[in-house]
Amino acid sequence: MNTVSTEVLIIGGGIVGASAALVLAKAGRRVMVLERDLCGSRSSGVNYGGVRRQGRPEVQLPLSQRAHQIWGELESLIGTTGEYERSGHFKLARSAADMQALEAYAELSRPYGLGIELISGERLREQCPWLGGAAVGGSLCPEDGQANPRLVSPAFARAAQAAGARIIEGCEVLQVGHDGQSFVAEARHGEAPLQLRAEVLINCAGAWANRVAQAFGEAAPLTSGHPSMVVTEPIPHFLPWSLGVEGGSIYCRQVARGNVVLGGGRGYVLDEQRARASHDSILGLLPQAAALLPALRHVHIIRTWSGVEGYLPDHHPVIGPSSTQPGLLHGFGFCGAGFQIGPAAGEALAELVLHGRSNIDLDAFSIARFAPRPAVSTVSVVGTDGTDTPDLLSSHPERKIS
Structure with missing residues (x-):
């Protein structure tokens, strides 16, 4: 089996994953994107094409405003206007x-x-x-507007590739996990098996992202919308x-x-x-x-x-670090409204990799909000030195995505 190593592995080549790859590649990081189909062909490419801030929940507006700035630089960023116009x-x-x-x-x-x-x-x-x-x-x-998602979303992936990211289309991830040293993903590229190892994993798998989250013990109540x-x-x-x-x-x-x-x-x-x-x-x-x-x-x-889009019950996406596995980041569940905000979400994920923090407050989008509430107990479990016991989910064996 062919084994490939990289610094950052991104699962999903939609507008969020490709945007993250573009920022990381420009910063000189070795980054690889795995896309089961063609980049931008799923929800990022079949949506309505609205590029709006109006109507978004208040908690999303800072991220949406940053995205508005990115859209204003679209042609210089990805090499095409993508029929973007601030029509109102x-x-x-x-x-x-x-x-x-x-x-x-x-x-x-x-x-x-x-x-x-x-x-x-x-x-x-x-x-x-x-x-x-x-x-x-x-x-x-x-100043809100519209664009052609069939042009814009694939262009982000092409721009990331031109900046140095490796894009592998037609590559289905079969299982993923962490072996204590690095993330390990088993994939199939056409008929050829492929193993990938990475220091950081970014889960941008859209409506199928919950399978990756479940592999690390943190399921989100993600459903599909059409x-x-x-x-x-x-x-x-x-x-x-x-x-x-x-x-x-x-x-x-x-x-x-x-x-x-x-x-x-x-x-x-x-x-x-x-x-x-x-x-x-x-x-x-x-x-x-x-x-x-x-x-x-x-x-x-x-x-x-x-098409197939991922929805969460509170209508907010998951953007940010895993609550169970260091080095794992999530960006999914945009509830049919990810086209406009996607470039800023990808940038925020890249900032977490590069700097350990984002310029936008992402607390409201944490996957931890879906964690089961602990049972009420009067017993406190601590380590022998008086500290809390270590997180037993800090590393995982490989788990099948199914």
């Missing part, structure tokens, strides 16, 4: 209660500098003549902003070629790795789209798709 993101209100929620969020986010503008009444009709009567107002974040997406034929350009709706249910954007990308509802599973947009979700999506945007009433749908 407009979140629609369909009721007075929705509008109040948008007003509250504008106030909450004010210290973070999102620059949200509230639009309603006569100004809404003047500025948005393309809107149907279902909307009563909305909030505009002028967005339902459609794209229309090209039509005359009418939509200046990327759109969302307060309370969710539908989102859409129009690309330069005139096609309108819409999402909403859930697809269905074909198998562990594949999903399709569901007939019911599309039938539920189209009437909403026509009510909000009358220009869509008679357009043709030319393609539908779905």
Whole structure:
């Protein structure tokens, strides 16, 4: 069996893993990325393409703001614009209660500098003549925008490779563990077995990341979600902003070629790795789209798709160190909202490797928040020298991922 050693091994070549690899390679670290399929082909490549800060929970806004800065340097960073533009993101209100929620969020986010503008009444009709009567107002974040995930996500991996990272696509990790000295991963590259050894392991395996976490005794309640997406034929350009709706249910954007990308509802599973947009979700999506945007009433749908995304119950990702294994870092569970924040999450993971800390506070994203609560006991177990007993999970034999 061929054995390869590296300083940092990253499992998963999506936008988070590739971003981490890019930062590490530029810093001169030996880094290797293993991707089961093609880099950026999973959730990083099949998402809606929204690049928004608006609507994120407050705890995510510092990381999202850092990502906003990275997106502003995208072409120089990865060699392509990826069709990224700061077109603005407009979140629609369909009721007075929705509008109040948008007003509250504008106030909450004010210290973070999102620059949200509230639009309603006569100004809404003047500025948005393309809107149907279902909307009563909305909030505009002028510098949020959109990009093509099929271009952006693979480009991060290519940029990392150009900076010196080794990228191995079509490489499935079969088992992973720690032998007391280094991380050891058994993989299959095509038909060839491959063993990898590394000082640091970064788990960016997306919807399948929990298997890696479980191998080190720290399962997270990660579930799979399957967005339902459609794209229309090209039509005359009418939509200046990327759109969302307060309370969710539908989102859409129009690309330069005139096609309108819409999402909403859930697809269905074909198998562990594949999903399709569901007939019911599309039938539920189209009437909403026509009510909000009358220009869509008679357009043709030319393609539908779905994918597999990782979701956590509190709707926050896991970003940061393992609670059981030194040298292991996690970056997964972005709950369908990882495209914009992904480059900053990857950078933060790289900072932990390079400096032992990140410039962004990651405490809220620790995997330790999912650890079982210890049973209440009046007995304190200590070592013979009076200190707490050592962590018995500081090293692990190899464990199969299954």
